[in-house]
Amino acid sequence: LLERPYVVKPLNEGSSVGVHIVPEGDNEPLFNDTGWPYGDRVMVEKFISGKELTVAVMGDRALGVTEIKTGREFYDYEAKYEDGGSHHVVPADIDPDVAEEAMRLSVLAHQSLGCRGLSRADFRCDDKELYLLEINTQPGMTPTSLVPEQAAYANISFQELVVWMVDNAECDS
Known part of the structure; x- marks a missing residue:
């Protein structure tokens, strides 16, 4: 229980x-x-309290760590899609070792689950302890979405990101 x-x-x-x-x-x-x-x-x-973090993975490369700040208990639907519902800090203001570990775990989870293309790993960080919450295999691609934000931080334009997605798309038959 x-x-x-x-x-x-x-x-x-x-x-x-x-x-x-x-x-x-x-x-x-x-x-x-x-x-x-x-x-x-x-x-x-x-429920794990602490900072809400996310890491986008593009192929086998982690793009960075974002801290998601909301005035809510967690990053809920309204915080994601309402104007001013959240504030994204890129790069996250966390210990560099914690950021490195979050990126390493994100790539490892992406590979272990057989993900292709883009994924996004969500974490909670309580003090310096990371907790992987989930892997999003269809992350949002709106102008306020986290993956395009992290791509921009990694000097990848939205157009370059979409071209990469198309070029690397696969279809199982």
């Missing part, structure tokens, strides 16, 4: 849709017959 707080995520959503942090107290409204519209299965994990 997980101690609270913990995170409940729908299995078939993206962009943090349906993600809930269950605090101390009553959770019945969330899990009654009418309170959970996201299907019969969920993923539950321990």
Whole structure:
């Protein structure tokens, strides 16, 4: 049994849709017959406080580490898509050794999972301890998305990024 707080995520959503942090107290409204519209299965994990970090991986290269700052408990849908919902710090203001480890782990996860093209690894950093939360295999590509921001930091224009994606696209038959 997980101690609270913990995170409940729908299995078939993206962009943090349906993600809930269950605090101390009553959770019945969330899990009654009418309170959970996201299907019969969920993923539950321990809530980890700390800095929210992300690393874009392009092929076998980590582009950098971004810290995501919001006025919210986590980087939820509104923080991602509303004007002023979040502030991205590139490069993240963290210990250089932690940044190197985040990039190393991101590339390792990308390779281990057989990812191709672009992916984005999300972390929480509590003091100097990194926790890999997930790998996004279809990261956003909007003007406010994290991957184009990190590419720009790595001196890769949006056009160059898209051309690279097309040139490196593969289709399994």
